[in-house]
Amino acid sequence: MRPQEQQPAVSADQTDLGEAASKLRALSGQLTRRLRAASEGDGVTMSQAAVLSRLNRQGPATTVELARAERVRPQSMGATLSALEEAGLVQRSPHPSDRRQMIMSLTEQGHRKIAEGRRIKESWIVQALRDQLDDRERAVVIEAIELLGRLTEDN
Amino acid sequence: MRPQEQQPAVSADQTDLGEAASKLRALSGQLTRRLRAASEGDGVTMSQAAVLSRLNRQGPATTVELARAERVRPQSMGATLSALEEAGLVQRSPHPSDRRQMIMSLTEQGHRKIAEGRRIKESWIVQALRDQLDDRERAVVIEAIELLGRLTEDN
DNA sequence: TATTGTTATACTCTATAACTATA
DNA sequence: TATAGTTATAGAGTATAACAATA
Numbered sequence: 001m002r003p004q005e006q007q008p009a010v011s012a013d014q015t016d017l018g019e020a021a022s023k024l025r026a027l028s029g030q031l032t033r034r035l036r037a038a039s040e041g042d043g044v045t046m047s048q049a050a051v052l053s054r055l056n057r058q059g060p061a062t063t064v065e066l067a068r069a070e071r072v073r074p075q076s077m078g079a080t081l082s083a084l085e086e087a088g089l090v091q092r093s094p095h096p097s098d099r100r101q102m103i104m105s106l107t108e109q110g111h112r113k114i115a116e117g118r119r120i121k122e123s124w125i126v127q128a129l130r131d132q133l134d135d136r137e138r139a140v141v142i143e144a145i146e147l148l149g150r151l152t153e154d155n
Numbered sequence: 156m157r158p159q160e161q162q163p164a165v166s167a168d169q170t171d172l173g174e175a176a177s178k179l180r181a182l183s184g185q186l187t188r189r190l191r192a193a194s195e196g197d198g199v200t201m202s203q204a205a206v207l208s209r210l211n212r213q214g215p216a217t218t219v220e221l222a223r224a225e226r227v228r229p230q231s232m233g234a235t236l237s238a239l240e241e242a243g244l245v246q247r248s249p250h251p252s253d254r255r256q257m258i259m260s261l262t263e264q265g266h267r268k269i270a271e272g273r274r275i276k277e278s279w280i281v282q283a284l285r286d287q288l289d290d291r292e293r294a295v296v297i298e299a300i301e302l303l304g305r306l307t308e309d310n
Numbered sequence: 311t312a313t314t315g316t317t318a319t320a321c322t323c324t325a326t327a328a329c330t331a332t333a
Numbered sequence: 334t335a336t337a338g339t340t341a342t343a344g345a346g347t348a349t350a351a352c353a354a355t356a
Binding site: 016025031035128138140141143150 | 171175177180181185186187190225281283284287295299301302306
């Protein structure tokens with residue numbers, strides 16, 4: 001916890017951007033490991049959770065659509081979906097007009113898993129955000145998550 | 156690009172924190188894939204780059220020290236270090252007083268790889284930060300990277 | 311021909327378990 | 334006994350290549 005610092009954080013010239021990118025890469029690896037460790041034991045991996053969450057947000061979708069949205073190859077998404085199907089969390093139904101395609105959707109159990117995950121997961125980061133940041137810092141982090149999310153969605 | 160919004164971003168109550176954590180997890184996966192894709196072809200993986208960067212910042216260190224710092228098991232760090240050694244980017248020297256330990260340090264080639272990486276890598280994220288965010292948003296993201304870095308280092 | 315999806319194969323990252331050498 | 338490191342093995346995530354079915 002720190003005293004409130006109301007000055008503008010940093011001047012964002014080119015050097016800072018390279019520096020920021022470098023730190024972001026390191027941060028990305030650290031976060032991945034910490035979050036994975038925090039959410040292990042709930043039976044779904046992070047990739048699987050991302051797909052469940054997306055199906056929940058956006059409704060049923062095909063393998064190729066999900067692969068594009070998550071920016072992985074259809075083969076990789078196929079593997080993730082197979083695991084989810086085997087776990088009974090998603091189901092595939094035939095596409096009404098195109099027999100090549102399969103529509104993936106959440107099962108009842110999949111919906112329950114998402115609700116459960118909302119409650120249990122990410123406890124490490126929630127506590128860290130609450131206990132180690134002051135109000136202003138928390139607002140900065142929350143907004144940055146939105147902004148970075150926008151950058152990874154666009155292109 | 157957006158008009159400047161000077162209002163405080165969000166009030167950070169418990170619900171927001173869970174929401175933020177959930178988004179952060181999704182973001183983490185997306186960033187990992189994007190950054191890996193952006194830096195592939197330079198011959199070092201993200202884990203290897205993290206170790207090179209740390210050795211460059213903090214100087215020579217043992218396997219166990221590096222494992223603790225990066226929050227991986229010594230076995231995992233050992234594998235990363237073996238790959239880096241085989242690539243000629245780090246070297247191991249005996250610890251002066253404890254013959255169990257090995258001191259890892261950057262080779263000349265390792266230093267060059269880091270300098271090269273600074274120039275080439277992360278171009279996607281640098282461009283995105285520069286082109287898709289305004290000054291205030293950039294400052295928010297840069298500060299949040301620092302804050303989140305602090306959270307993953309502590310604990 | 312192009313698209314959707316699958317199967318086969320391989321590499322990276324990480325983990326656990328069991329071991330050796332040294333302290 | 335405890336610590337530093339290695340070897341063996343396994344699972345998740347991802348990729349490329351080759352293929353079948355369908356459009």
